[in-house]
Amino acid sequence: MKLFVPVLALLFVFLAGKANAQWDTLALRFRTLTIEDGLSQGMVTSIVQDKYGFMWFGTKDGLNRYDGYHFTVYRHDPADSTTVRDNYIYSLLVDRQGRLWVGTGIGLDLFDPMSEKFTHFSVERSEVERGFIQNIVEDHHGDLWLGCSTGLAKLTFSAPDSTVGPPGYTVKRFFSSGTGINIDSDGLLWGSEQWASSFTIKPDHEGFDQVDTLDLSGLQTTNDGLILYGVRSISNVVDDTLRDRHYVIEASRILERGGPDHQLKTLFQFSKGKGGINGNRATLDGEGRIWFGFYQGLFRFDPVHRKIQKLVARDPDLRLSALSAGLVFRDRSGLLWIGTRGYGVLIYDPKMERFHTVPGPGVHSLSPGNNGKVVVAANEVFVSVYDPAMREYSLSVPLGKFEELPVMHVISQWNMGTVQDRTGTFWLNYGGLVSYTVGDQAPVSHRAFDGLTEDVTKSSTVPIFLDGDSLIWFGSEGAFGRYDRRSSTYTWFPWPITSGITEGQFTNAIIRNRDGIFWIGTQRGLCGYDPRKATWWHFAHDTKDTSSLAVDMIYSLALDQKDENQIWAGTNGGGLARIDLRTGKVKRFNTKDGLPNDVVYGILNDFAGRLWLSTNIGICRFDPATNSFRNFDATYGLQSNEFNRYAYCALPDGALFFGGVKGFNYFNPKDIVDDSTASPIRITNIKLVNKVLDHREADSPLKAPAYLSQGMTIPMSDNMVTFEFASMEFSAPVEHRYQYKLDGFDKDWIMSGHERTAIYTNLDPGKYTFHVRGDNRDGIWDTQGTSFQLEVLPPWWRTWWFYSLCALALGGAVVLYLRRQRHHKQFLEKTVQERTSQLSTAKERAEQSERVKQQFLANMSHEIRTPMNAIVGMSNALRRDAPTDPSTRERYVDAIASSSENLLGIVNEILDLSKIEAGRLEMERVRFSPRTILTDVIAVMQYRAKEKGLELSFRVEDDVPEAVIGDPTRLQQVLMNLVGNAIKFTEKGSVEVCVEIAATVHVEDSRATGDMIGLRCIVTDSGIGIAPDRLARVFDEFMQAESDHTRRYGGSGLGLTICQRLVDMQGGTISVESEVGKGSVFTVNIPYALAAPQEQVLPTEAKPAKKQMSGLHILLVEDNKLNVMVAQVELRNAIPDVKIDVAENGQIALDKLQANTYDLILMDVQMPVMDGYEATRAIRALPSIKALTPILAMTANVLEHEVQQCMEAGMDGFVPKPFKQEELVEAIRRVLGLH
Template identity: 50%
Template sequence: MIRSLHLAASMALVLLTSGLVHAQKNRIDTLLLPFRALTIEDGLSQGMVNTILQDKYGFMWFGTKDGLNRYDGYTFTVFRQDPEDSTTLRNNYIHSLYEDKQGRLWVGTGEGLELFDRDSERFIHARAGSTPIRDIVLGIAQDAHNDLWLARNNGLAKLTFTGKTSSDGMPPCTIKRYLENSCLVSSDRAGTIWASQYDLNSFHVLPNHAGNDVLDTLQLDRPVGNTSTGRSPLALTGLTTIEDTVNRKLYGLHMFGIAQLDGHSHRATSLLEVGTELGQMRGTNAAVDPNGRLWLAIHSGIYLFDPATRKFSRALPRDQNLMLQAQGGAKCAYRDRNGLIWIGTSGYGLVTYDPRSGRFNTVKTASCGSMQALPDGRVSVAYHAGFLNVFDPATNAWPTWIPWSEKVDDPALDMLSRANRVFVRDERGIYWFNHEGILTYDPVQDRITRVARDTAAIRAFPEETYNETFLLEGDSLIWSGSAQTLCRFDRRTGLFHYVPYPRSRLGDSERFLHAIDRDDNGILWLGTATGLYCYDRRKNGVARWLVYTHDPSDPASLSSDIIYSLLNDPKDPEVLWVGTNGGGLNRLHKRTGKFVRYNSKHGLPNDVVYGILPDEAGNLWMSTNKGLSRFSPGTGAFRNFDASVGLQSDEFNRYAYCRQSDGTLFFGGVMGFNYFKPAELTDDSTNSPIRVTGIKLINGTLDHRAEGSPLDRPAYLSEGITIPHSANMVTFEFATLEFSAPEEHRYQYKLEGFDGDWIIAGHDRSAVYTNLDPGTYTFRVRGDNRDGIWDTQGTAFQLVVLPPWWRTWWAYGLYLFALVGGVLLFIRIRTVGLNRQKEMLERTVAERTAALHREKEEADRQRERAEHSGKIKQQFLANMSHEIRTPMNAITGMTGILRRNAHLPEQEKYLDAIAKSSESLLVIINDVLDLSKMEAGKIVLGSVRFDPRAVVQGVQEILRFKAEDKKLYLRMDIDPMVPGSLQGDPTRLQQIIMNLVGNAIKFTTEGGVSVNMTATMVDHAKALVRINVTDTGIGVATDRRDRIFEEFDQGQGSTAFKYGGTGLGLSISRRLAQMQGGDITVTSEVGKGSTFTVSIPFALAKDAEIPHGQDPGVPSGTRPDGSLRDLRILLAEDNEFNAMVAQDELADAIPGVQVDVAVNGRIAVEMVQANDYDLVLMDVQMPEMNGHEATRAIRALDGAKSRIPIIAITANVLKEEVERCKESGMDGYVPKPFRREELVNAIATATNETLRGS
């Protein structure tokens, strides 16, 4: 069936050309060639290709009916007309292309001549003087004087360039016209112009730059063609020229054939005359291949003419899918710098042909089954379709098929036709075949014989065995095999001998024998479907078997159990090469039994190895499912060949390979076979240019025409780019401009300054880099040519990554300036601050300590409360605090007034009760606020240097009076090892100790309270401080020791009733300790007392200890020094009782004070405007105008009244409210209920600041 299809295809080709052969002067042969195609599906703008050019940079250009195309081997860039852009083509129909000696690219269109500006990729509309050239430009050529000649639809024209290029890029020129009808024009290397009229004469033009051009009419050496158009029989009509630069010959293609031209005369020698059935050769375009053959693009197809032999052939594609491209007519032919032939077709795109593809001799036949080299130089070939033939490579001919036929009346014929894909031919010319036994065929006697098995063999193995392959040994033995046994047949005696295979872990049912080879030691190597078998008969006549199989856990085992081919290395007897099905090539070292594997990961094109043959150089040649491969064992390198270089197909067959004595190798496949001498296959050492074809930044392709683009010209013309640091993801795209098989090119690249070595990119033609540091880099890329030879030079492209603005030289200058300025400013501020601090500390350190400590404690409570509560809860707490503190201020104040004034002795206890109740209520409010802040996470711990001794001593000073009232002792014991300077929050530490000592005093009726402070060094920078508070009070029951730290726990009901409190103190204290990395524990015995232990780690302060007497971490206020007198104060207060308290307290504390009262903010502003006050005490929440509004109104007044000190007196103690007071312009803040000392200190501070500022 395959053979019949092959013959049918051949008949179709014969019929296709039969009409041409009948009428032409010369016989036309048909060549089936491995063409490749490029169509609109590949990106070509349109299928009719009128002109082809390769520019000086290596790019291919194609002119079509719909646009100009530039091709880099992978992608097309299309240039078309844009009616809204005057720098694009005037017309999309491209007739001609020409690159002149100056490297300028000229484009002939259906509406004039265009000059392509490569830098801007725009088109300059050519003109002569101010006159545009708008004719159809069919051809372009340049003479020896660098003038351009244009073949137009209305005649021949010459452009003479007269000066430097104009501002728009067009070189100034004049135009001179010759002839009058449609013309063709071409030039040779000497600069001679050859011109032709379509239907009349052709001319040898002798150009003259001054304009005295001479046109000599060309004549043939003999008449050709007809004279129906009025032409002379000797005229060359419709001439185009093509030059063979290697053989220094110039050919003219004319309407009726091919002639050889003489560049120094007007005579032409006819080489070929063709009939008009070719569609006339007028305007035929041609190219000369490296062998000197002319490739002709004719309206009726693609033809080849060999001037040396005068052989004229038609070229058709081997691939039937490309038949339309070849049959549809050709428009132009071109040979690029690598010898590749390009054909532009009339509507079907492009086809290419690589003349180097003929390096492998190809014989197209049906699918080959088996091959054997014969002693006389011929080769026997068996086919899957059931016939046998002999091929003579010397004559490239088949003498005849082996003549078995229907005349052979033998029942074994049918068996033979099914068996002959595998054979062996012995020294007598007898063919031996395997199929359900052994068959022989004697071509001389035309006789088929079935070899009967002897009786002993039948008795031992009664079932027929299926044999797959043969091995001849000497002149008598034939080795074969089956799934069960190795078979030896003695041709002299006719006896069979069967050797059972050893057992295999893979079983016996599929153990088909695919390959047999015998080494120099007489050992048989068997390649089967279940592994590799070694049969050694050398030792005392006792056979020894070795079996090699695939072990997934052993990389030194056989790569696949199915073996197709074997070769004992002709240069190393210790090596056996094994070709497998799916496992690639294996190298067995016979002595060690270890395998080395080679597969597609190492360069083998396919992992099915059908055949292995050696060459004289020690290389191995292998046939696969993806072409042939040459392997060099010394280097481990593979060189692969596929159908694109002329192989019969990419797919080869098992058994179809052999080697002749002269070194010629044969490999057969599904569409015939190839034969070649490896020594004659030379690699191409030339390199094609490699270009950077595109740059991407962050996945966006750079367009050099876009405003602000880093590229000012196309990437392939640019030497480098500069990019900002923000665009730090760069992709380089590149291509080797060699077009025979672009997809096979491999690449290596590196970025100097980033990559240490070359990156192996394989067939990937892009490189991506990200996160490049600022600097200058050089991107280098190189590729290999079509024979795998690497270009050592490649191309380079510079990349500059700019630093971010904060790393530029001017930024560093600013940093230096800022650093110097900052140091100077710091020194200045520090000096001023230290002087001021020294001044204030010397005068007020003692007075301010207590006041600022109270302010800090109150502010902390307010902050903790504000940070915990949500908006609604915070407002509620603020309102409740304000509403309670406002009347409390009056209560506590009036209590103090009554105590200072004369009263009855029996009234003292009532006043004392009022004072203590007020103080307890204030403690409750403060505890609730602290707890709220903690739960909201709004308490921020401070970090200042402090003296822990001062903290403990401060607690003693505050609480000793309470202890004395209960006749209790209060002792403080501080270990000398306690550091004098720690880093932390002394206020919170004091709060914890105050709570613990306060509770101890509260729950103790006899004895007293002891406080002991010790410290243990954790490391060189940290100390663990322990404070033990021990009392002789009521103690804590064991089951309540953990619960006392819970919120609102007050002990047993009777205890809570007796001692009072909120149950928050211990909870708050433990939380504060834990926030500082510590904890509080308790040991206690009911009726004997308790010990609470605070353990907190503190960092050691690096600087000197705090000066003696300074409060731990809290700045002090100002205490009145006696100069506070005769003040006139305005009190803005809407509460009558609070106003009375403030007036009385101020009158008692400040001699000569005068206090005026305003019941709201509006009246306060009016009174400030009308009177001179030393100070304003401002309530915040008042009717009509609140304290904030009143303060801002006062600050807006003119003159000195806007600077009057204003102190807020408010019951709102939240941090936000304090900040609002400062923001509105108040100078101080005193919470309600206020203590007289606190208020007086605030007044002293405000008035002193005013005096210093005045």
């Protein structure tokens, strides 16, 4: 012990010249609890948190328990000895067993949470010596040490772990005057006696407590010249277990004890005569900093860097509260509670410091400066630079310094962007480019106009993009601009669109990818510009395309870190957009997906591949990998919820900056880590029929407070139950969300949001379990939650004995009833089985039909997209490459033509089947040559066969007649389909077509009269063949031999169906024989009437069509510009000296017809203002000869009833789109009677 005394009698190191401490002032955001919130009184003397999570506050007028929303106040009742002994609460302690000890003005109490009663303990020698208990500590043995106004008392319990009744105890007294006591994590007690020396005590449970006096009032000097002070009045000890340090708080100093020699040294000393530290309630925060109250206010001391800060409230209304701070307590979640002397409780959440706030005026722009600093453009400031390392502005030039200069007299004095180049020069937007170097007498104008003669649309230079040491890129209303600092010259690149801006900024964001392509966010969408190729791109909102931008106004842009072919865009009202630059497709994200607000001012990438967005409701973190959002609002310490466009930037070290209407925030994303600690939930109140249950009442079903009760039983007459609950995390109580579920009643969890009550009515008798859980401040849910057992008793008529009587009375009736129902049940079961079988069969057929139709739709999509891809691709190639080589150009055009024909064929195939099924397809009966038909089919298919290396041959027997009567078009369609299929499904070998006379003819067509022959067409291939199980269904709709054939060979699955229907309609038959791997043989038999020999007629000399129709004056009525161009090209190529007028709709056509005379009107059907039907009827109603002008319908409406509608409207003819030149000429000749 003799050796230990000198160690404890340590000398406090104090540097000469540091006697008068200085500090910085830091404004923090506090939340308050006052008497208006339910606190019993404003002078808070002590704060603790119990094992259930509730906060307890001692005041001059009662003890308070707080659940985050409501206070429960305990006061002394002279008529009830189980209430707290005195209303003046000096100290509180939660011991290792979780018991709450209360030090009052006249003694010690122990609180029983089950009964909510207080047990009183006497510690004074006599009633006369009774005094207040200013602090309570528990040593490692479980004994209590009380610092009293009458000395120091030790309570040793005979059964320290007893939880039943008040424990027996003995009292040992030390000293006779006011004493304060504290304990460190090593179990050593530190204290001071009023007007006497300080001391330490090494406690012993058996009573051999070792007391060492520390009376070191004399001064000593160490070998290194430092002045040593003795401890005068120890008021608190704060432990830093992570650093193995103890901080001893004395009235005017903070001392550190640690290291292998356990020496004390002075870390900080206040100036002499400046009052004292209220160290009795000091605490350590999560960063190892000491918080304490001083007579001048609330302070925070960093013992590592020996830096002290005076903490003031950011809210001016709370400044006085912070100045009166008396004690600080840290709860289990890290929240700091500051008790004040008369102003209630201040609450501070250290997590709010994750977002560093620099308050100030509205910030217009932020950009990286030199040496890790940030350039800030704000209201009333010409230029400023913030140093995040020093957390202060290193430069601030007020706007008033230059605003009267001529250089500032421009169209706009609103600076929306400032950047700093590597030389330190600032470039600003003040109605154009303005530069400024620190030390200059005035800014230098580099504007592209003088305000009078030049285009004012070039007056804006926002935003500014620095490109090396020479170039500056920027956006203006009229063009994308580039300024060369070396030559002081501007180059303008006109936008690919018209800005249409009369005020405000046209451009909002400029970024550049690795390929040197600029992407510019504008008020009219996204523009891309490649300076090397002078090429523009543009993506905009399309009301008909949900995969386009939601809105055109783009505020911010960011490159996707994984794929530079994708760009992220923040929009004004359209949320966040991911734009695929290859396809132009846009993936939209908005508030429905979790975004806090659909106005996205800024977008920044972090090193983890996430996006950070600034909005009108705070900052949002978006993870593209999971498409998940995490939102942060002003309650997390942001400058406000509202941010500004242009006001965002990132530094090379990963720090992100966002500016808003009240300053700016900066942070490192790696520091924004969600707290995974679950927030415990407590049931705080239970109501029956809207009356709060009090467990202290005799008839209450609750036998303990709601948060300690396991359950209760209630009668059915009182089965309206309300549960109230609260989270024991207090950083932002109103932000917590809750879920609850009543087992036996609710099937799923009920999401109640921020609502803290659950109400159940009309519960049936039975046993239920109520579960409730909540999330913490960072949205992490407590999966365990809390539960409560509830039993609802049944009324007498729902008891077991009543049910037994009812069962006996009804037993006989039930037996008789069951016998009568047996036979009826058997009948019903049989009927149900039959109906079930029928329904099952119908369901299976319906499902099969649905699968087939779905496959058809997929096939059609593929088949249509394939030629469309070729058309679009070759068109783009022609437009982009403009090949000069005739063969290349011809190859491109041939590909477009071939694909167009394929696409038209698919559409016609679908229409044919539709006509067949509707019974509207009629067979022609004209003279034709079977040999000619087959020759034409082979000529068309020969190219496809050669492409696959197949041998395509045909044979027509000699006895096949030269001419027959029938429908040549449908025979050609059948053969084209069969030969096409044979080539498609044959990889190698040959395809052969044979036409012969059938041996027998089965005629089913009533129209067949006279001499008939049976024409047999046989198509043989060496292809893949057809499996036997699919052979019978090969002519069904949407069917192919195998599903993978659709993916491999394509096709709609309609070809053979159409062939069968066409053959059937002509009274013929079609059959197939096939073997897998060897090929297939399709045989078609169709009856035809023999054609009579045709007389030979000498040909007459006919005038060429072009000559007969030369000089026509045609009115072309068409609203589609591309269709107009096609029609004009074909007409001018087919008709010499033709004159063509164009009308965009029927009304314009009517006006032009009344003003001119036309030989022919080519009329589209579907047009705006006045369609083709209405226009035709109007023309026919004219009172002049012009009403007889020939009208030829030229439309894509090709169904029979649509053609009939054209005729009924008064049109003279019809040509379908798309058309070939010869079809158009033939139709014109028919209408004009030129045959």
